[in-house]
Amino acid sequence: MTYRSIAMDGPSGAGKSTLARALAARLGFLYVDTGAIYRTVGLYTARQGGDCGRKEDVVSRLPELRLSLAYGEDGLQHMFLQGEDVTEAIRDNAVSRYASQVSAYPEVRAFLLEMQRELARTHNVIMDGRDIGTVVLPQADLKVFLTASVEERARRRWAELAARGQEVDLDTVREEIARRDYDDTHRAAAPLRKAADAVEVDTSHLNFQESLDALLALVKERLSL
């Protein structure tokens, strides 16, 4: 049996994870959040007393790392690190920075590549990340590059933090997003870029339902579903 795959790439805050998860539920595909895997590598390094900003601290620990993914009955992806469920722990704000640091090392990317490809060989997947259409699944049936303006992504992120009771300045959030965009697109290893055959979907002026409808229309057209 051949499996279908949808690659969903784009910058932080464009709505990739929410939309990819909803789309996966609608299609009965497995939703794979690859950012969570990088987060887990960062968490492990930090827990072991390593500095994620030092490549050697991260790479020397890869051989002992036991990473796995499991899907709950709710269909949600759980990340396991050395047998422990770290699904919640990897959402910590500090871990976002660790993930960004470890994701810049080619050795880390190479180490995680096969794990991601194996999931696509054995399931229908929607994989969300930065290099899925360009590196991980270059043969994906559909590649989406999801974007939104920096202003709009900053506004969404700010609202999300406010809803969690975290008061931050909108200008600060905008600067952080712009800096992350720069880092993600300028790193040497698998930088964030739109694959030549990806369809760009700009959600700046679309609400959730409109964005989902746009994606469903693309899926219908490309995968004949």
Ligand code: DC
């Ligand atoms: O999507 P996220 O914020 O959970 O991703 C965490 C970090 O991992 C982010 O800095 C980008 C990086 N990442 C990556 O380099 N390649 C991927 N396929 C997914 C995430």
